[in-house]
Amino acid sequence: MAGSFSTWIRKLTRDDDEVDADRLSGEADASGAVRAQICCQGEVVKLQGRLRYVDLRPTDSLATLVAELYDGTEGVQLIWLGRRSIPGIEPGRTVKVRGRVAIRDGRKVIYNPDYDLLPAHA
Template sequence: MGSTSGPGTLARWMRRLTASNDQLLADERQLAAEKAGATPVQQCQDRALVSVSGTITALTVPPKDVVRVEADLDDGSGQVKLIWMGRREIRGITAGTALRATGRMSCCGTSRVIYNPSYEIINTPN
């Protein structure tokens, strides 16, 4: 008969007991992005058309003379900055919003950016 426990089960259980809250949150975000069929941010290549999924961790609206909205999206494997040029706000997108974004990845060193991505809001914070 099959068993629900095995060598991997104990290791996962021990990991959950010893991991930090930040690591557990990153694991949850990675699992959600994987289920959504998105490419992990850390695996995205420069100039590739990608679809990423994660949670907005920060939203920045620059001064009035700069017309753009910037959002940091974290999928647990890494972060990508989403920049919408020519907009001052995007309704429904706040810190804590889960969304899927699609666009051309731009990599410069360790920084990743997608300009004017198309997006789908998956879930909004309460």
């Protein structure tokens, strides 16, 4: 009984970010996606999560659209070269992506990933 009470108290005192991270991780697991936390450089992976930010980073030679996908375990940068915008790719949107993981400046990155926009939750 004491164990169930402490579990109940722990659930009540968790912050919203922890609850959201657990939900995102659970949805990614249920979809068959790999957790961002365990994917490694060179692997072709399928990830699912929410876009934390989307940013246009123009350079002299090439427009670059950068987004961060967060699956509840870790963020992965998604970089589309030569794109100024992509309809539906916006902060807060849930997406499933496929691509090869690279490491850039110590961060996990997928260049020009294939993606599926997922329906918003009610």
